[in-house]
Amino acid sequence: MKAKEILSKYGIVLVLVIMVALLCIVSPNFRKPANLMNVLLQACIFGILALGMTLVIIGKGTDLAVGSTLALCAVICASFGQKATASGKIFPNMPELPIIVPILIALIVGVAVGLVNGAFIAFTGIPAFIATLGMQTIARGFALLYSGGKPVSSLIPAFKTIGSGRVFGFLPVPVLIYIICIAVTWVLLNNTRFGKRVYAIGGNMQAAEVSGINVKKMILLINAYMGLLAGVAAVVFVGRTQSAHPGAATGYELTAIASTTIGGTSQSGGIGTVWGAVVGALIFSVLRNGMTILGIDAYWQQIVEGFVVIIGVVIDMRKNARKA
Amino acid sequence: MANDEYLLRMVDVEKTFPGVRALKGVNLNVKRGEVHALCGENGAGKSTLMKCLIGIQPVTSGEIIFDGKSISHYNTADALNMGISMIHQELSPVEYRPIMENIWLGREPVGKFGLVDHKKMYEDSKEVLKQIDLDIDPKTLMVNLTVAQMQMVEIAKAVSYNAKLIIMDEPSSSLTEREEQQLFTIIRRLKAEGRSIIYISHRLEEIFEVADTVTVFRDGTNVGTAAVKDITTEQLIAMMVGRPMDDMFPKIDTDKEGIVLKVEHLSHHKYFKNVSFEVRKGEILGFAGLVGAGRTEVMETIFGIRPHTEGQIYLHGKPVEIHNPGEAINMGISFLTEDRRGTGIFPLLSIDTNIAIPNYDKYLTKLGLVDQKAVDEACAKYVEAIEIKTPSLKQKIMNLSGGNQQKVLLARWLMTEPDVLILDEPTRGIDVGAKAEIYQLMSELASQGKCIIMVSSELPEVIGMSDRIVVMHEGKITGILENGPDITQEVLMRYATGTDDDF
Structure with missing residues (x-):
């Protein structure tokens, strides 16, 4: 009974471990430390998005706009981080700025987009699905408009440090940023009033209102946090690619939602964990990396990923149904 | 045939x-x-x-x-x-x-x-x-x-x-x-x-x-x-x-001094008109009436869930404006709603979260984080005091019986340390044993000086527990009666059906 409980709660971790173990056995290339670190590195960007998505979905929302929010943050961020000598600059006369400026700007843009999403949902009462579906196109449009449809590149060297630097000689900076985001989100969700209220409004919105929770404010804050993480992910993205393409990160929202869902966060709200989102993101990263190393056709990879999401959720729902 | x-x-x-x-x-x-x-x-x-x-x-x-x-x-x-x-x-x-x-x-x-x-x-x-x-x-x-x-x-x-x-x-x-x-x-x-x-x-x-x-x-x-x-x-x-009264109702005599909550000419464009009443310290005020008489809506208005079109609410003699439940809670009003599943419990969450949700402000560390240990201690105290039967504080509330869920919700509202406790159909859908325990608890709370408003459609309960009884009929108060031997279910029913009307 006890073992069964643990299995149903942490089964997804077991799946990850088995996947990694199998791949390590069958593929010498997979088990190389450099590749394993690569798996982590590849998980960072949508992993960070999945953390915010976890909060959003626990609070009975969704965010279909994070991919294009990331792109918008990225092009604006990059435009403030171009070298003085870069050609075709967005701000031709702007001197080189310290790295903190583009970073802060990315975060501010992210939060602003999140607040707009939240405001539409909270004050007009339209479903989050619709509000963020609209924002998906709007943010993408602004990104294209801002950059003139061209990639923003020729960035100051500090971005290289963010993208490929290492701390203590082994830990890639993006992974460090991911770990920090995990820790902050963890504390936020488990140890603050805010976190308790996220679960409450997702679990029973009317009861939350009666309990004195300002539900509208909560929706604003939750979406703002999602936006903040989209800004963080954008900075990592710019660092990794050394440029910002306005068409980048298409479909990232789906990977983020899928990671969250695989990790056990319920689409009906009120249930979900930070570690689930991390494990979910890692499963996706391992899956992609492993399939590539095994030489599986990229088109087949997509098909497999789709099935993994569906099967994962079917198993999760059965688990919950049995309990009820 | x-x-x-x-x-x-x-x-x-x-x-x-x-x-x-x-x-x-x-x-x-x-x-x-x-x-x-x-x-x-x-x-x-x-x-x-x-x-x-x-x-x-x-x-x-x-x-x-x-x-x-x-x-x-x-x-x-x-x-x-x-x-x-x-x-x-x-x-x-x-x-x-x-x-x-x-x-x-x-x-x-x-x-x-x-x-x-x-x-x-x-x-x-x-x-x-x-x-x-x-x-x-x-x-x-x-x-x-x-x-x-x-x-x-x-x-x-x-x-x-x-x-x-x-x-x-x-x-x-x-x-x-x-x-x-x-x-x-x-x-x-x-x-x-x-x-x-x-x-x-x-x-x-x-x-x-x-x-x-x-x-x-x-x-x-x-x-x-x-x-x-x-x-x-x-x-x-x-x-x-025509049902015999059980002696389920442990009334404790209390000193009733000082008006805590006073409502004057409260009106809503749809549900009720010109509602005035007052509750004193240590008093249990019953609200009787048929379903749809507007009693719940009056309480929801006092608690800031619904806006009112006319009228004034006074707390401790001072006029107050309450715009949302958060303000009501801060002013010392609590509201146990009639719809336990719809507006009460968070079914998927644990008992401690269900109790503490409006109360986290009281249990913070210096860093502003939730002090879970303090929360658990406080919740455990209530669980023990009002005898909530559960193996653990971390149990999901949906796994408890209706009566125990209701007690968890009572604990939630008691933890806010209210002066005015509004209970809407507090014993609906729970078994007789749990009912008796809730009556006992109500009496004790009144004797501690809380004022309690109890909306109930069960007449024996209203007569058994109330010091005074407000009866409503189709959005209007038809009677405010001092409880006593002459208050029978027949009397209340006459007011509730609008056959009698003192106003």
Whole structure:
């Protein structure tokens, strides 16, 4: 009974471990430390998005706009981080700025987009699905408009440090940023009033209102946090690619939602964990990396990923149904 | 046997749910062409009986004889085809489809190629609507109709099934007086056509106006049937409430000093008008009335869930404006809602979160994080004090019994340390043992100087627990009574039905 409980709660971790173990056995290339670190590195960007998505979905929302929010943050961020000598600059006369400026700007843009999403949902009462579906196109449009449809590149060297630097000689900076985001989100969700209220409004919105929770404010804050993480992910993205393409990160929202869902966060709200989102993101990263190393056709990879999401959720729902 | 005097005979019908005997051997006989009223308190078994009759639930034992045939093991579709239709209290039309598609839903007439024959549907609908004198184009969308008109469409649907028996569950509860008269006209017409009507209602005037026979339900059984022309209002009320009082109510004498909450001329554009009352320290103020009298809405307004159009609320003598529940809680008002599942519990969350959710501000560390250890200690204290039966604080609340869930919610509101505790139907749907414990707790709280407002539809509870009783009828206060030996259920029922009115 006890073992069964643990299995149903942490089964997804077991799946990850088995996947990694199998791949390590069958593929010498997979088990190389450099590749394993690569798996982590590849998980960072949508992993960070999945953390915010976890909060959003626990609070009975969704965010279909994070991919294009990331792109918008990225092009604006990059435009403030171009070298003085870069050609075709967005701000031709702007001197080189310290790295903190583009970073802060990315975060501010992210939060602003999140607040707009939240405001539409909270004050007009339209479903989050619709509000963020609209924002998906709007943010993408602004990104294209801002950059003139061209990639923003020729960035100051500090971005290289963010993208490929290492701390203590082994830990890639993006992974460090991911770990920090995990820790902050963890504390936020488990140890603050805010976190308790996220679960409450997702679990029973009317009861939350009666309990004195300002539900509208909560929706604003939750979406703002999602936006903040989209800004963080954008900075990592710019660092990794050394440029910002306005068409980048298409479909990232789906990977983020899928990671969250695989990790056990319920689409009906009120249930979900930070570690689930991390494990979910890692499963996706391992899956992609492993399939590539095994030489599986990229088109087949997509098909497999789709099935993994569906099967994962079917198993999760059965688990919950049995309990009820 | 088609010339049987009775269209419907239900003989010794029993229905048990796990742990509850909802129907304890009910007998009901409905004649052909009569309007047969059913009345009784909520939970007396009327709805369960009707659910069994229309095939939503099977009976546990007993026999149903309809139109001379014993019937069993049927579903609602079979019931419709046999000629039993029900107009539910909460109508659920397909709102954005026309009347005609609603009438023929699920049995649309089809033409040659299996396509829907809209022309026939239209003509047939017109015919049915004419039968009940409803002059609306069948192509009108349901959403554009008034509630009364939707009800008429439901009746038309019943007629279209050629129903011999039409059950109406509190059909007048959302109708204006004029619409009500129209409804009665149609009922009389249906009756003249030889159809029988089962009419469920709380309103005595209506029963006397439209029914031929009345059967009273109490505690899962029928306690009496009478021809309406042979009985008086008083006799009917006596039949409805004639239950001995249990000594479940441990009243403690308290000093009642100082008005804590005072409400003056509070009005809402829809639900209530000119409501004034006050509650003192250590007092339990009961709010009696029938369902829909506006009691819950008054409480929701005081708690900031609904806006009010007129009137003033005073706390400790000072006028206050309360815009949302958060403000109410900060001012020392707590509100245990009547709908435990809908607006009370967070089913998926643990007991400690359910208790602490409005209270986290009190348990923070210096960094502003939640001090979970302090929360757990505080919750454990309440769990022990009010004897919530659970293996652990981390148990999900949905795994507890109804009574224990209710106690968790009480703990939630007690933790906010309120001066005014509003309890809306505090013992609804919980077993007798847990009820007695909640009464005990209420008495203790009052003796500690809290003031308690208890909205309740159970008259014995109101009489057993209250110091004073406010009775409401259709959005107005009809009486504020000092509780005493002369306050009986009959007295309250007279005020609740609007027969007596002191204002």
